[in-house]
Amino acid sequence: MSTIEVKKIVKAIQTSDGAGVKLKRSMGIPELDFIDPFLMFDEFGSENKDDYIAGFPAHPHRGIETVTYMLAGRFKHEDSTGSKGEMGPGSVQWMTAAGGIIHSEMPIMKEGKLHGFQLWVNMPAKLKMNKPEYIYIDAKQMQVYKDNEKKIKIIAGKFDNFEGPVKGHNVEPIYFDVELEKDKEFNFNLPSTHNSFIYLIEGEIKIGEQNHDPVKNSTLILLTKGEKLKVKGVTKSKFLLISGKPIGEPIARGGPFVMNTKEEILKAEQDYHNGTFVK
Secondary structure (H helix, E strand, O other): OOEOOEEEEEEOEEEEEOOOEEEEEEEOEOOEOOEOOEEEEEEEEEOOHHHOOOOEEEEEEEOEEEEEEEEEOOEEEEEOOOOEEEEOOOOEEEEEOOOOEEEEEEEOOOOOOEEEEEEEEEOOOOOOOOOOEEEEEOHHHOEEEEOOOEEEEEEEOEEOOEEOOEOOOOOOOEEEEEEEOOOOEEEEEOOOOOEEEEEEEEOOEEEOOOOOOOEOOOEEEEEOOOOEEEEEEOOOEEEEEEEEOOOOOOOEEEOOEEEOOHHHHHHHHHHHHHOOOOO
16 A cells, blocks of 8 residues: 655745635645646635635636635625525535536624635536535534544545545545644545645644655645555644545636636636626
8 A cells, every 4th residue: 555645845825815815825826736626725814804804705606616614703605596604613615616606705703813714626527517506514514533642524535434524526525624633643545546635724744654844834735646644743733634536627717717628718708797607
C-alpha cells in the first residue's frame, strides 16, 4: 500500500470577493489553478465586521457545486429556486448550481467572529445543465468520530463506521474536519484514484514519512496520489481533508461559470444578460 506524501505546499493569498469580503484563497490562484475535480478553495473569517458585513449579494453560477462550511457566525442563503436557509456554526450548504442558479449569501450578524470555508467542485459535462438543487446539513446531522487522540466531523465519505450525509455523489468526495492532539496520529486509507489535499486551519502537522517544510496555519497541502495517509500533530491541530475522483474533462472558466468550452461560457453570459439564465 503506497504512502501518501506532500506534493506541494501552497500559502493562501489575501484577496476579496462578493461585495468586499476579505478572504484567503489557496486554490484558483496562479500557484495552484485547480485540482481536478476541485476548482477553488477559500477561507473567510474575521472578528472585524467591516471585513464581512457586505456579504455576497445575488450572483449567478453554472456548471459547478459550491460547498460552504461554517465554523463560526451566521449566514442567510437565498436563491432563484426559492430556497432559503440559515447557516450557523458547524453547518454545511452543498449547492449544485448545475444549469444555472442565482443566489446570495449574506451575514445575519452585526458583529462578532465569522469563520468558514468555500470549496468549488466541478461537474461532469453530462450533469452541468441539470436542474439546480441544494443540500443543507445542520451541525446536529453531522456524524462525529471521537477518541482520546482525535475528533473527526464527517461531511462526506466514511471513517470507521461513521458516514457523512453527502452520499451517492459522482466524484465520491471525502470531506473531513479533523482535530488532532499533539504528538498523536490520524491514519486513513484514501482511494488511489482520488486527488486530495489538506487545508491546515491551525496548528502544525507532519504528513507522510518523508521530510517536508514546516506547515502551519492557513496553508493548503497538495498530496501525492496513494492510499495510506498519515498525519501527525506537531502541535494540537485542526485541518480539513478533502478528496475526490478526477473528472478528466476540459475546463473553461468565466468568472462564476465553469463549463467545458468557451462557447458554453459565452452562452452562460448571454443567458444571464438576456434574463434566460434561470429556467
